Amino acid sequence: MADRFVSVSLDKRDVRCTARLLTDRAPLTCEAVWEALPLSGDVYHAKYARNEIYALFAPFASTEPPLENPTVTPIPGDLCYFSFAGTELGTKAYGYDRAVRPGTTVVDLALFYERNNLLLNGDVGWVPGIVWGQVTDGLDRMAEACNDLWRSGAAGETLSFRRA
Numbered sequence: 001m002a003d004r005f006v007s008v009s010l011d012k013r014d015v016r017c018t019a020r021l022l023t024d025r026a027p028l029t030c031e032a033v034w035e036a037l038p039l040s041g042d043v044y045h046a047k048y049a050r051n052e053i054y055a056l057f058a059p060f061a062s063t064e065p066p067l068e069n070p071t072v073t074p075i076p077g078d079l080c081y082f083s084f085a086g087t088e089l090g091t092k093a094y095g096y097d098r099a100v101r102p103g104t105t106v107v108d109l110a111l112f113y114e115r116n117n118l119l120l121n122g123d124v125g126w127v128p129g130i131v132w133g134q135v136t137d138g139l140d141r142m143a144e145a146c147n148d149l150w151r152s153g154a155a156g157e158t159l160s161f162r163r164a
Helices: 027-036 139-152
Strands: 005-010 015-021 039-045 052-057 078-085 105-112 129-137 158-163
Touching (some): 015 027
Antiparallel strands (some): 078 129
């Protein structure tokens, strides 16, 4: 199978990078994401994991992927997939501007843009993510935009994933 690529963008800032899907390491996750594209949502900057931006989505896979190619120490350029029960994200500490309720599932697609990340959450402990993509082009410019998002705020910004 030929390599597949996605474009990851911060739409308001008009910044994008390109990532290769890691179909050899996370085939079920890659297929689920690929079939769901394009996906766009409000962007958030991580509070706990450090150098991460992400968007939240309703579940889009017919069955949630298993924990394939897991990590708790993502590196710059990693795209990660997380699946959370609504009760895991339902406290006000997360700061979401919409209801995340018990009985729901939320999918988190994330981009890690710098080093020294640790997926340890004070509420639930270790939070392994599925590494499904690796940025191959444009990470430097995207990292600058992510730092600006951290300093200036995420309100009004959208994180999008599209087939490249």
